[in-house]
Amino acid sequence: MSRHPDAEARGPVRGFSKGSGVAATVALGLAVMLVGPTTAEAQGWLADRTRTEGPGIRAGDLEIHPGVGIEVGYDSNLYYTSDTVAPGFPGRVDSAILRVTPHILVSTRGVARRAGGEGDEGEAQPSVTFRGGVWGSYYEFFADERRRNVSLDAGLRLNILPGRTVSFSLFDDFSRGIRPFTDNTTETSTARDQNRAGLDVLFQSDGGIFQVRTGYKFGLDYFEGEEFRYGNTFAHSVELQETFRFLPQTGIVHLTTIGFRDYFETGVVTPTAVQDNVTVSSSIGLNGAITPEVSLVAMVGYTGGFYDSRIAGYDQDYESATGSLQVTWRLMENAQLVAGYNRSFQPSFIGNYFSLDRGHLGFQATFAGSFMFGATAGAGFVDFGQIVDATGMPVGADSRGMPLTNRQDVRVDANLFGEYRFNEWLGLNATVTYLGDFTDFQYSVPIGAGRVLDPAGYNKVEAWLGVRAFY
Numbered sequence: 001m002s003r004h005p006d007a008e009a010r011g012p013v014r015g016f017s018k019g020s021g022v023a024a025t026v027a028l029g030l031a032v033m034l035v036g037p038t039t040a041e042a043q044g045w046l047a048d049r050t051r052t053e054g055p056g057i058r059a060g061d062l063e064i065h066p067g068v069g070i071e072v073g074y075d076s077n078l079y080y081t082s083d084t085v086a087p088g089f090p091g092r093v094d095s096a097i098l099r100v101t102p103h104i105l106v107s108t109r110g111v112a113r114r115a116g117g118e119g120d121e122g123e124a125q126p127s128v129t130f131r132g133g134v135w136g137s138y139y140e141f142f143a144d145e146r147r148r149n150v151s152l153d154a155g156l157r158l159n160i161l162p163g164r165t166v167s168f169s170l171f172d173d174f175s176r177g178i179r180p181f182t183d184n185t186t187e188t189s190t191a192r193d194q195n196r197a198g199l200d201v202l203f204q205s206d207g208g209i210f211q212v213r214t215g216y217k218f219g220l221d222y223f224e225g226e227e228f229r230y231g232n233t234f235a236h237s238v239e240l241q242e243t244f245r246f247l248p249q250t251g252i253v254h255l256t257t258i259g260f261r262d263y264f265e266t267g268v269v270t271p272t273a274v275q276d277n278v279t280v281s282s283s284i285g286l287n288g289a290i291t292p293e294v295s296l297v298a299m300v301g302y303t304g305g306f307y308d309s310r311i312a313g314y315d316q317d318y319e320s321a322t323g324s325l326q327v328t329w330r331l332m333e334n335a336q337l338v339a340g341y342n343r344s345f346q347p348s349f350i351g352n353y354f355s356l357d358r359g360h361l362g363f364q365a366t367f368a369g370s371f372m373f374g375a376t377a378g379a380g381f382v383d384f385g386q387i388v389d390a391t392g393m394p395v396g397a398d399s400r401g402m403p404l405t406n407r408q409d410v411r412v413d414a415n416l417f418g419e420y421r422f423n424e425w426l427g428l429n430a431t432v433t434y435l436g437d438f439t440d441f442q443y444s445v446p447i448g449a450g451r452v453l454d455p456a457g458y459n460k461v462e463a464w465l466g467v468r469a470f471y
Contacts, residue, residue, distance in 0.1 A: 053105060054425040054471040061126070065105040065133075069429075071466025073097040078143060079180050080455040084399075084442060095143030099464070103135030125163050132156035139178065146187055149178035165204060172197040182451050189225040196220075211243040227451045230270040231349045236260040250288025253299070257281050261347060271445045271452055272350045273390050275316065276308040281345070283322065297326040303345040305353055311392045316352045316385050320345065335365035349453040351385035351407065374417040382409040387441075395452075397444040407441040407456065425471045431464045 057064040074096055081092040108129040136152040153175045160168040174195045181190055198217035204210065219235035237259040245251035259279045283301025290296050304319035326340030341359045348354045358380030366372050384407040389395050394403040412434070419429040436459045443452055 056471065058109075061109050063107050063109055065471060066103070067468060067470035068100070068102040069466055069468030071099045071101075071429075071464045073099060073462060073464040073466075075460070075462050077458060077460040078141065078147075079182060080458045080460060082442070082455060082457045083459060084457060093143055095141050097142070098140040099137050099466070101135060101137040101468075103133060105131070105133035107131040128158065128160055129162055130156065130158045141180075144180075147178075147180055147190075149191065150176075151178045152176040165206075167202045167204075169200040169202070170198075171200075181453070182455065188227045188451075190228075191224040192228075193222045193224065194220065209245050211241075211245075213239070213241045213243075215239045223453075227269070228453060229265045229268050230263070230274060231453050232263065232265045234262045234264055245288075247288065249295075250286070250290075252284070253287050254284045255282070255299075255301075270390050272395055273311060273314070273352070273388055273392075274349060275352055277305055277316075277347075277352065279303065279305045279345070279347075281322065285323075293330045295328045297324065297340075299324050305345065307352055311388070311390070314386065314388065314392050318345065318353055318355075318385065320355060331365075334367070336363070338362040338364075348384060351387045354382050354384045356383075357381045370421045372417075372419045372421075375415070377412075377414040379410065379412045382411055384408070389445075395443060395445050396441050396456075398440050399442070401444075403444075404441060407439060409437050409439040409441070409456070412436040412438070426467070426469050428467050429465075431462075433462045435460045 053063075053065040054067070057066075074094070076092075076094045078093045078095045108126060108131075132155055134152075134154045136150055138150050139148060141147045153173075155171070155173040157169060157171040160170075172195070174193075176191060176193050178189075178191045196217060196219045198215055200213055200215040203212045215238070217235075217237045217239075219233075219237075221231065221233045221235070223229050223231055237257055239255065239257045241253065241255045243251050243253050257280075260277075261279070262276050263274050281301060281303040283299045285297070285299030285301075287297045287299075288295060300321070300323040302319070303322045305317060307316040309315055320343075322343050322345055324340065324342040324344070326338065326342075329337045329339075331337055339359075339361050342356070343358075344356050346354055346356060358378055360376065360378035362374070362376040364372075364374040386405045387394070387396050387407055388405055394405045396404040396407060398404045413436070414434045416432045417429070418431075419427045421427040437455070437457055439457050441456050443456060445452060
């Protein structure tokens with residue numbers, strides 16, 4: 001369940017329509033795949049509770065869900081090698097991969113079990129609930145044994161006084177990703193550690209008609225390899241969200257976020273200029289059910305980025321309209337179609353930021369209670385800020401070798417997922433994923449000047465087949 005630190009696409013209104021919640025999950029998965037190859041490392045089924053939790057073990061008021069997955073896979077472009085390989089650099093490397101992923105999830109007794117009669121009649125809602133878990137993956141790359149490593153994810157969310165007029169949530173999420181994202185001419189580690197912790201305070205009227213949520217998040221992004229430590233950052237953000245529900249499953253939402261990002265490493269080689277910055281975003285929109293079969297999330301707003309430029313004549317400040325539109329259509333009880341468009345502003349290790357215009361389409365269905373199928377696809381236009389080094393010199397070139405500071409990409413992604421469940425705790429699953437980046441931009445970073453964190457111009461296919469047990 002690894003994530004880009006700034007790619008969280010949490011639905012604005014929690015607990016509204018089931019369709020809009022699943023739509024947000026699909027959109028998040030696609031957005032994470034698109035924003036960069038150093039993200040989205042874990043298997044898709046770990047991010048979906050319905051595919052992770054089986055019957056569970058009851059221990060007092062706790063539910064425990066252990067599991068393990070074993071998969072064999074193939075990666076057609078292990079290092080995201082450019083389609084245009086510079087002289088002296090090795091070409092594309094493909095590899096067979098073995099992945100073993102144990103996990104354990106623990107939570108207070110869920111709503112389903114309480115509703116199923118396991119709780120006492122008239123039992124009051126608990127004052128404290130929590131959900132947490134730990135999962136990791138051992139990777140064996142048969143084409144390059146130097147890259148064998150272990151990724152790790154852990155998370156915990158503690159809810160205090162849930163459902164009351166005033167409630168609190170404390171959370172912490174840690175992720176260690178280890179998948180390669182650059183050429184194989186060095187043994188430098190590509191491991192990336194990310195941690196995000198924070199506090200949410202929720203005020204709500206009786207029945208939840210009006211809600212106000214405010215929160216603070218602190219994030220750490222740390223690259224273990226010395227050549228990538230120029231990307232190490234601290235991030236702080238504060239949020240204010242107001243929701244007015246005028247129908248049982250439909251509401252108006254307003255969300256404002258202010259973020260602060262600090263690159264804290266000094267004295268390291270920096271191939272591209274990165275700068276401390278402040279970002280401000282505000283949006284308003286509608287989230288909820290339009291009909292029993294159709295739900296909608298529509299947001300429009302503004303985002304601005306303000307950068308601490310240390311290079312004469314180099315101004316990276318940015319402002320633009322942003323927004324999103326996502327429609328979920330429940331075709332039948334166990335099948336739904338999701339379509340949407342998103343315009344967003346994201347931080348980047350090259351050019352400081354990129355803007356993204358992207359459309360996506362997804363389908364998910366369950367047949368006969370045993371077979372699950374999902375298909376998603378998306379395409380986006382990515383426009384980066386000026387890409388220069390710490391002295392203001394371009395670090396890119398076009399196809400003719402002319403210096404280039406602007407980079408514009410078209411990124412395409414597609415994913416197919418299928419799983420057959422033999423029973424309520426054992427399943428056979430298969431996944432095929434395609435990622436493609438199309439651009440005229442090529443890096444021209446001199447040897448010894450460091451390595452960049454976002455490759456340009458690549459195609460990549462991954463295929464996985466595995467079996468997993470989950471209880």
